[in-house]
Amino acid sequence: MSSAMLAPIRTNPQYLLLGMTFVMSMVFAVWQALLNNFVIEKAAFTGAEIGILQSLREVPGFLAFTAVFVLSLIKEQAFALLALATLCIGVAITGFFPDVIGLYLTTILMSVGFHYFETINQSLTLQWVDKLNAPAFMGKALAWRSAAALLGYGSIWLFMTWMHLDYVWMYAIIGCSGLLMVIMMWSYFPRFAQGQSQHKHLLLRKRYWLYYLLTFFSGARRQIFMVFAGFMMVEKFGYSVSEITALFLINYVINLLFAPAIGRFIGRVGERRALIIEYVGLFVVFSCYAFVENAHVAGALYVIDHLLFAMAIAMKTYFQKIADEKDIASTMSVSFTINHIAAVVIPIILGLLWLNSPKAVFLIGAGFAICSLLLACNVPSKPSAGNETLWPRNS
Template sequence: MNKNPQTMLLWMTFVMSLVFSVWQVLLNNFVIERAAFTGAEIGMLQSLREVPGFLAFSAIFILILLREQSFALLSLAVLCVGVAITGFYPDVLGLYLTTVLMSVGFHYFETINQSLTLQWVTKNETASFLGKALAWRSAAALFGYASIWLVMSWCKLDYVWMYALIGCLGLLMVITITVYFPRFGIGEAQHKKVILRKQYWLYYLLVFFSGARRQIFMVFAGFMMVEKFGYSITEITSLFLINYVVNLFFASAIGRFIGRIGERNALTIEYIGLIIIFISYALVEKPEAAAALYVIDHLLFAMAIAIKTYFQKIADRKDIAATMSVSFTINHIAAVVIPALLGLLWLHSPEAVFYIGAGFAICSLLLASNIPTTPAQGNEVNWSMSSKNRDKISVK
């Protein structure tokens, strides 16, 4: 196995996806069967899960003490520990606490992983590499779902064993990666302060609405499958399995496709598709149709690679780590609030939740039309809110 930065990124992505996908696919059944959650509790849990993402800007201060590579591995280890202990606390408070611990590791890792990817991979290869990384995520998830079938369906073991086994396996893999790979250089020194640049305003808004939409998909689309259509843990796992098989075969091709058609066209396709899908979620009455929508929805999210490649093309390389930290916070501004508020709305009108998701997708579609055909530094948008003032705002 090559000891290069790209290979290490792929293996770290594999571990993250393996552990997080098992946590995610078991969650709705676990909280309903063991803790009697309703839409209100699941909404609150998901809001708490997003708090560490909202605080992701603090990663830039931790980088004063830790190298990005070390920080990524430490965060991955925290994620594994949080998942490993989840099954031991099948009550409301315990689930809230273990979810926050898991989420701290997950969001810090994702922040640093994105930063390292944009620094270690060249611009002309980024879309293709991110597609390849999605395929690795899918392969890891498939391995995780196979382990669920082995442990829970074949061996008939409880949730506590599944969570513990996958968390410990992930932790062992993190230790192996730490020992096997050398320390890699970063290139240009990164800013160690929070930075907001006015020329990145379109990127910030795209990230904000992406976070808002994704919460509706992650929290309520899966919850609908269990609550409305009565999907069992085996059926939910099968649905996730289909999602990742589709991604495994098509994610790399999607990355190359984005590289050919450009960011604006790729995001336009995604957002039009999501508008149709969210409206369909509100109207669907057959479980088979809901499952088909779920698979298509998951596939369309792969097009969000284009947001990252758009930023890489317009960014000063010294801004990448700081901006990734800020963008994760922006992504989670809505994510902290939306699950709790829409969880309450869900009790009265599940359809309205999905209509709101369609509204977010419409906003994103309008923003995507402002991406230039060839984005670059100095050519960030088609029309600017402030063409004269391009100063940066920094918080030391």
């Protein structure tokens, strides 16, 4: 392609957002898809150890509020790329440390990059994409995530199933590939303007209280999906690496096909209805997880669960509509910490509960979904600054 044809890509920050999203999803998807089989086969993990590992993984998310202080030293765009590089390095070296302590340490390194990147990426998205087009763009970004994950899962099939390479090489190949892409993006894209100067200090605004609570319960129930739904597939139903990868492939093919439509759907029906649909669906799925005894039914629930999380776009666009633009970076940092308050504690506590009653773990997840549903009912049909909630009304 000529430089004239590439110019619209190079000068549009949305393509940088999509490129970074692609790399993050490809690298993280491989790490996640291999994790349960890797820790069980190589380190003999039980529910207790996987719970501790996942809690450690969430500690950097809990500390995401520190991102706002880093922004006083480095621009958001550069920070996002550095965080993404850290994620890639953490994944690349995971296979070289197949023991409990090594897995804990490489997970923390990977997680620092992942959570800082997600914090800054959300901030840049809300700044660089206008409110009218935000739901559609976020749906498109989810499709890019899905395409990247499919590439990652395809690489698992190529290198591990067909070429019979060990975990160590799979992690190294995908991590180094992602790092190379980050270096290319750093060199190719210019430094984009960020519009309104962002606050460089922590802030909590009373009028954002509903967004904070939605974020908290989102973090709580997401951990049950991220940690225990996948672990159940391996421990209870005996899913192999190939079967887990196939399940993830189905997830991401469906998201690739439907995520853009979900984004447009949220733009049409509004955040209130979209969130209510999500939380009703999650309540049903978590309740079914508690009693499922068939491996195929469990896999179907996992796919539905994953698709419903695409509706979380509505929570981000709700905040975009009620927020002061200068608050975005600081609030994204604080909201990531709020999201991970429960996430740091829940995997350890529920990991111990899992040893005696996996059913209770998923029933607790259903309870979290109900809490989120009640909160979603307080979202106005047309949220805006000054119209953040149905009750209590701002004076």
